[in-house]
Amino acid sequence: EPEVTQTPSHQVTQMGQEVILRCVPISNHLYFYWYRQILGQKVEFLVSFYNNEISEKSEIFDDQFSVERPDGSNFTLKIRSTKLEDSAMYFCASSEFLGISGNTIYFGEGSWLTVV
Amino acid sequence: GESVGLHLPTLSVQEGDNSIINCAYSNSASDYFIWYKQESGKGPQFIIDIRSNMDKRQGQRVTVLLNKTVKHLSLQIAATQPGDSAVYFCAEGGVRNQGGKLIFGQGTELSVKP
Numbered sequence: 001e002p003e004v005t006q007t008p009s010h011q012v013t014q015m016g017q018e019v020i021l022r023c024v025p026i027s028n029h030l031y032f033y034w035y036r037q038i039l040g041q042k043v044e045f046l047v048s049f050y051n052n053e054i055s056e057k058s059e060i061f062d063d064q065f066s067v068e069r070p071d072g073s074n075f076t077l078k079i080r081s082t083k084l085e086d087s088a089m090y091f092c093a094s095s096e097f098l099g100i101s102g103n104t105i106y107f108g109e110g111s112w113l114t115v116v
Numbered sequence: 117g118e119s120v121g122l123h124l125p126t127l128s129v130q131e132g133d134n135s136i137i138n139c140a141y142s143n144s145a146s147d148y149f150i151w152y153k154q155e156s157g158k159g160p161q162f163i164i165d166i167r168s169n170m171d172k173r174q175g176q177r178v179t180v181l182l183n184k185t186v187k188h189l190s191l192q193i194a195a196t197q198p199g200d201s202a203v204y205f206c207a208e209g210g211v212r213n214q215g216g217k218l219i220f221g222q223g224t225e226l227s228v229k230p
Contacts, residue, residue, distance in 0.1 A: 043220040056217050091159050107159035
């Protein structure tokens with residue numbers, strides 16, 4: 001079964017450092033997303049991306065965050081200068097169509113980011 | 117410092133019993149609702165979805181019920197098995213011009229006793 005894959009599975013970084021989280025969405029999917037989950041809390045939307053543009057972003061997704069599709073298969077989330085409160089599990093997701101069509105959004109296994 | 121997480125609602129059932137997990141959603145404009153299962157250390161796994169023009173949808177061992185009048189969603193799991201133990205999240209989405217964004221609920225931890 002096709003799946004969303006993410007790397008790294010776990011990264012520890014020092015506060016103020018830049019981090020890039022990588023994702024390979026399902027191959028025929030056109031819509032890509034990043035969500036995060038702080039330990040013990042609910043999953044929160046960060047950003048959606050389609051046709052090389054951000055479609056929607058949350059208030060969490062400030063100027064320290066950026067996304068990119070550098071080639072035909074990867075989708076990345078960059079945090080420019082990490083803060084302690086950025087420590088969370090970051091999930092990449094993808095869907096074939098936009099969510100309003102009632103299609104399934106598939107999630108990866110997550111990248112656990114620890115900022116120290 | 118120490119992080120404090122939310123205390124999840126919990127549901128404990130005996131193996132073989134039916135489970136009902138409830139969720140209240142917030143946005144009356146939401147058009148699409150999904151139940152996800154999350155096992156420890158893993159990503160949300162799709163279980164079943166429902167559009168707002170339906171009030172019931174059945175899958176394999178699972179049924180989702182939607183009550184738009186009171187903005188309530190439920191997930192019924194028949195003959196619950198130990199492998200069903202996980203945190204279950206409802207999510208709402210499908211609001212136009214929101215780029216496919218899903219809003220997740222708090223989650224319910226299901227524990228199945230053998």
